[in-house]
Amino acid sequence: MILNWLESLHADVKITEKCSRQRNYRSTCIVCAQACKLEAISFNERTVVIDSQRCNSCGDCIIACPLSTMKGLPGTRKFDHTSLIFSEAYTPTEKELLIYKKRGMNTIQITDIPLNEQWGFALNETNRILKLLGEKPIEVVRNSKEEKLSRRALFSSLQKEGKQLARSLAPVSWQMEEDEWNLTRYYQELQFYSVEMDKNKCTLCQACFSFCQQKVFRLEDSVLQIQHEKCVNCTACTDICPEEAIRIRPEIKEKSVTVESFFTKKCQDCGHVYASFKKGKEKCHICVNRDPEWLSPY
Ligand code: SF4
Numbered sequence: 001m002i003l004n005w006l007e008s009l010h011a012d013v014k015i016t017e018k019c020s021r022q023r024n025y026r027s028t029c030i031v032c033a034q035a036c037k038l039e040a041i042s043f044n045e046r047t048v049v050i051d052s053q054r055c056n057s058c059g060d061c062i063i064a065c066p067l068s069t070m071k072g073l074p075g076t077r078k079f080d081h082t083s084l085i086f087s088e089a090y091t092p093t094e095k096e097l098l099i100y101k102k103r104g105m106n107t108i109q110i111t112d113i114p115l116n117e118q119w120g121f122a123l124n125e126t127n128r129i130l131k132l133l134g135e136k137p138i139e140v141v142r143n144s145k146e147e148k149l150s151r152r153a154l155f156s157s158l159q160k161e162g163k164q165l166a167r168s169l170a171p172v173s174w175q176m177e178e179d180e181w182n183l184t185r186y187y188q189e190l191q192f193y194s195v196e197m198d199k200n201k202c203t204l205c206q207a208c209f210s211f212c213q214q215k216v217f218r219l220e221d222s223v224l225q226i227q228h229e230k231c232v233n234c235t236a237c238t239d240i241c242p243e244e245a246i247r248i249r250p251e252i253k254e255k256s257v258t259v260e261s262f263f264t265k266k267c268q269d270c271g272h273v274y275a276s277f278k279k280g281k282e283k284c285h286i287c288v289n290r291d292p293e294w295l296s297p298y
């Protein structure tokens with residue numbers, strides 16, 4: 001079984017149907033492409049294309065995707081129990097380190113080479129956030145043992161030393177499923193983004209509510225709730241909104257809910273029942289924008 005898992009480090013990265021690009025032709029999400037240093041990711045009309053010749057299965061895109069929609073294992077990451085082993089082959093993001101921290105990682109292990117500048121920056125930023133959250137920082141520890149085994153050496157060591165070694169290098173808690181890279185899962189009492197809706201522009205068409213896979217928006221009776229802690233900044237709402245009424249602002253704080261009241265009305269032109277933030281508005285937004293010569297859509 002362990003051998004199967006180690007072999008699966010070679011597995012291709014796969015995009016699942018939750019990807020914003022596949023769900024919405026207006027999606028402008030490029031997070032995975034920005035994360036890929038090998039420029040192996042491009043986009044066609046409705047999906048993400050991974051160039052298998054360029055992709056080295058480092059997993060940076062899997063970790064970066066705000067909706068955690070990519071399948072695969074980040075092959076470059078190695079752990080020794082609760083230590084992430086420093087490697088110049090990649091640089092972890094703050095998001096990645098925060099997730100590892102919640103899963104039990106508390107140190108970064110170095111041998112003779114000190115952390116490079118990029119790792120140092122990511123670690124400082126992560127520790128700054130952890131301090132805000134009142135949590136212990138991630139520390140750097142030195143290990144004289146040579147833990148950075150190449151894949152070939154790892155397989156030969158495994159044959160020699162058996163399952164015990166494999167367990168220490170690949171404990172179960174580091175085998176992440178595709179939906180386990182979602183930060184909101186680990187910090188449920190916090191919000192990382194604030195969702196700002198401009199009530200003067202919003203027509204309550206509800207397109208954003210349908211496209212938000214995190215279910216940030218909740219309509220109940222005559223009240224709209226915006227549950228900021230669920231937002232992962234996937235930009236599906238800002239991409240779909242025809243009125244440009246939504247803005248996502250990065251902000252780490254205790255989770256909060258915005259509650260907005262709205263009115264339910266009957267359009268004077270077409271008779272359609274619609275919702276509006278504005279009390280005095282007597283036509284639905286379709287009739288407001290419709291050429292008066294056109295027939296009513298209802
Ligand atoms: S509120 Fe917008 S940006 Fe946040 S998760 Fe929902 S769709 Fe994505």
Ligand code: SF4
Nearest residue numbers: 202203205206208241
């Ligand atoms: S898509 Fe835009 S206009 Fe429609 S409900 Fe959302 S914020 Fe309002």
